[in-house]
Amino acid sequence: MAWRIVTIILNMLIVGICCLEEPEGDISIDEIIRNASTGSVIDNRNGDVIVEYDLVLSLDEYEAHYGNINYKDNTIISPRKAVKSDHGGLLWPNGVIPYEIASNTFSYQQRSYIEYAIADWERYTCLHFRKANYNDKRKVVFSNGNGCWSNIGMTRNYGPQYVYLAPNCRYKSIILHEIGHALGFFHEHTRPDRDDFVYIQEENVMYNQLYNFRKNTWYVTDSHGVPYDYTSIMHYSDTAFSRNGASTIVTKNRNYQSRIGKYRQLSFRDIKAANKMYQCKPNWCKYTDYNCPGEGFIGKDCKCWCVGTPYKQCGLINVYPPTTTTLRPTTTTVRPTTAGNCVDKYSLCNYWSTFGRCTSSLFVKNNCKKSCNSCSVTTPPPPPVIICADSGKHCEYWSNAGFCQITKYKWFLIKNCMRSCGLCNSLAREGKCQDNDIECPKLASKGDCENNSEYMEASCRKSCNMCSPN
Numbered sequence: 001m002a003w004r005i006v007t008i009i010l011n012m013l014i015v016g017i018c019c020l021e022e023p024e025g026d027i028s029i030d031e032i033i034r035n036a037s038t039g040s041v042i043d044n045r046n047g048d049v050i051v052e053y054d055l056v057l058s059l060d061e062y063e064a065h066y067g068n069i070n071y072k073d074n075t076i077i078s079p080r081k082a083v084k085s086d087h088g089g090l091l092w093p094n095g096v097i098p099y100e101i102a103s104n105t106f107s108y109q110q111r112s113y114i115e116y117a118i119a120d121w122e123r124y125t126c127l128h129f130r131k132a133n134y135n136d137k138r139k140v141v142f143s144n145g146n147g148c149w150s151n152i153g154m155t156r157n158y159g160p161q162y163v164y165l166a167p168n169c170r171y172k173s174i175i176l177h178e179i180g181h182a183l184g185f186f187h188e189h190t191r192p193d194r195d196d197f198v199y200i201q202e203e204n205v206m207y208n209q210l211y212n213f214r215k216n217t218w219y220v221t222d223s224h225g226v227p228y229d230y231t232s233i234m235h236y237s238d239t240a241f242s243r244n245g246a247s248t249i250v251t252k253n254r255n256y257q258s259r260i261g262k263y264r265q266l267s268f269r270d271i272k273a274a275n276k277m278y279q280c281k282p283n284w285c286k287y288t289d290y291n292c293p294g295e296g297f298i299g300k301d302c303k304c305w306c307v308g309t310p311y312k313q314c315g316l317i318n319v320y321p322p323t324t325t326t327l328r329p330t331t332t333t334v335r336p337t338t339a340g341n342c343v344d345k346y347s348l349c350n351y352w353s354t355f356g357r358c359t360s361s362l363f364v365k366n367n368c369k370k371s372c373n374s375c376s377v378t379t380p381p382p383p384p385v386i387i388c389a390d391s392g393k394h395c396e397y398w399s400n401a402g403f404c405q406i407t408k409y410k411w412f413l414i415k416n417c418m419r420s421c422g423l424c425n426s427l428a429r430e431g432k433c434q435d436n437d438i439e440c441p442k443l444a445s446k447g448d449c450e451n452n453s454e455y456m457e458a459s460c461r462k463s464c465n466m467c468s469p470n
Contacts, residue, residue, distance in 0.1 A: 022171050022172065026262060028237030028239075028240075028261035028262050029173060029174065029177055029233070029236065029237065029262070030236040030237050030261055031261075032168070032169055032171065032173075032174055033053045033054050033147065033174065033177075036148050036166040036169040037053055037054070037146065037147035037148070037166075049062035050147065050149055051212060052187055052212045053147070053148075053212075054147065054148050054150060054177075054178065054181070055149070055151075055152060055181065055186075055187075056149045056150060056151045056152075057151075057152075090155075090156065090356040091153060091154065091277065091356045091359060092127075092154050095126050095127045095280070096127075096128050096130065097128070097129045097130075097139075097140055097182075098129075098130055098131070098132035098136040098138070098139040098140070099118070099130070099131065099139055099142065100131065100132045100139060100140075100141050100142070101141075102141060102143040102144065105142075106165075106170065110170045113170060113172045113175060114165075114175055116172055117175035117176045117179055120176060120265070121176070121179055121183070121266070121274070124266060124271040124274070124275075124310070124311065125274045125275050125278065125280055125300065126275070126278060126280035126300040127183070127278060137158055137159055137160075138154060138158065138159065138160070138161075139161075140163055140179075141161070141162050141163070142162075142163050142165060142175075143163070143164055143165070144165065144166065144167075145162070145164025145165065145166055146166060147164060148165060148166060148169035148177075148178055149162075149163070149164040149178070150162075150163045150164070150178040150181035150182045151181065151182060152181055152182075152185075153356075154184075161182070163179065163182055165178070172264070173233065173264040173265070176266060177233050180233060180234050181234075185273070185274075186220075186221055186234070187234055187235070187236055188228065188229055188235040189213065189235060189236050189240070190213070190215055191215070191221065191223065192215050192216055192223075193228060194228065196228070196252075197228040197230070197251065198249050198250060198251050198252060199250040199252070200213050200248065200249060200250075201246070201247055201248050201250060204242050204243060204244055204247060204248045205241050205242070205248050206241050206242065209241045209243075212240075212241050213248070219348065222277075222361060224273055224276035224277055225276065226269050226272050226273040227269065229267055229269035229270065230256035230259070230260050231256070231259070231263050231267040231268075232267050232269060232270050233264075233265065233266050233267060233270055234270065235260050235263070236249065236260070237249070237260055237261025237262060238250065238251070238257055238260055238261070240261065265310060268295070268307045268311050270310075271305075271311055272295070272297045272305075275297060275299055275300070276297070281298045281300070281302065282300065282301075284302070287302060287304075291304065292306065293306060293314055293315055294306055294307065294314075296314050303315075342369050342370055342375035343369065344367070344368050344369070344370045345368070346367055346368065349364070349367070349368030349370065350368075350371045353368060353371040353372055358371070358372035358373075358374070389418065389419055390416065390418065390419045395416065395417030395419070395420035395421075396420050398420070399420035399422075404417070404420070404422070433462050433467030434461070434462050435459065435461070435462045435463050436459045437459040437460055440456075440459065440460035440463040440464075443456065443460060443463070444456070444463035444464055448460075449463070449464035449465075449466075
């Protein structure tokens with residue numbers, strides 16, 4: 001990501017600007033998108049459907065979620081009762097999004113706006129955008145279009161998906177918004193719990209446009225425990241789809257009434273939601289969000305991040321990845337069986353699994369083992385492979401001088417002078433389980449088996465229960 005930021009700064013200096021261009025005035029996200037759009041529900045190029053100004057759905061997805069289509073006037077005929085299991089997109093595997101920017105389409109400055117928006121999503125999350133190559137069948141392509149449009153999440157079609165950016169919507173805030181859709185974000189005003197935070201004034205909504213305010217269900221969307229966000233880059237303004245200029249969305253917290261839909265940057269809750277959605281907390285991190293103050297969350301660096309501009313470090317700020325020990329990997333054998341605990345506890349498990357919830361939701365993963373194909377038997381790892389050698393230059397001298405037995409120095413010497421300190425033989429005897437330090441029980445009780453695993457594995461295998469079973 002560093003090269004991208006450096007490139008953007010150079011671009012800004014070259015074109016002589018101090019900040020990325022945004023439209024003048026107090027215009028909202030949805031106004032910009034609406035003004036750039038053709039206004040048609042049907043995208044005649046490939047039969048896709050455009051809803052809420054900028055969401056691209058296939059016809060099947062559209063009819064499953066909204067209803068049938070009147071092809072004469074692009075309006076809704078009648079909604080279906082149920083949502084199809086193939087509605088919606090997927091999360092990008094491992095948070096990696098291959099992308100390309102269409103050639104001969106954007107100016108030098110506009111390309112820098114796209115790169116800067118990408119850099120924001122990368123800076124605050126574990127997401128990684130990389131330039132697509134020939135082998136990337138699934139990728140995001142930033143291209144010209146008749147509006148500002150994007151799919152929701154990674155599409156199920158095994159091919160490229162497009163983020164269309166018409167000339168009048170090539171602003172950083174709009175690109176942030178459309179990338180949000182491509183990552184899996186719906187509009188904030190369609191959350192299942194939106195009625196707890198806003199009123200929808202139906203009498204002010206344009207004729208035949210009320211479907212744009214339909215709430216999603218929890219089967220389609222997942223808040224990941226992040227509260228409703230008036231400041232979200234994904235929120236529309238108070239007059240979205242208004243037929244008379246009056247408010248269609250009224251905030252219950254009146255402080256935000258005139259501000260919704262007009263924020264230009266990712267909000268704290270946008271960032272938190274993306275981190276939770278793509279499980280950015282590293283596997284080695286033992287902390288949870290409960291260790292952070294307020295709405296803070298554990299980020300990709302195992303540190304607490306709290307509300308700031310848009311966020312700031314708080315709480316746990318001195319956490320680093322653990323040192324690694326060479327171990328043989330644990331093997332897992334997946335058995336396609338429904339016996340024992342390998343069952344689905346809910347009838348909707350298969351439906352949830354088609355949405356990628358097996359990877360994004362711990363609840364689904366734990367309760368839908370059959371549909372998530374997580375029926376596994378884990379065999380314990382074999383004993384660690386320990387390379388017994390000296391890595392220090394003066395190990396033999398230090399050993400002869402008795403430093404290996406001096407507590408003040410043994411932490412360093414045991415790690416760097418295993419051969420000279422005489423630990424090789426005791427480590428090699430698999431059948432003999434013993435401690436080589438009289439302080440092992442005390443150290444184990446203090447948690448050193450985990451916190452200082454290299455030393456404890458070398459000297460305190462008995463106290464740390466690291467011995468192979470007989």
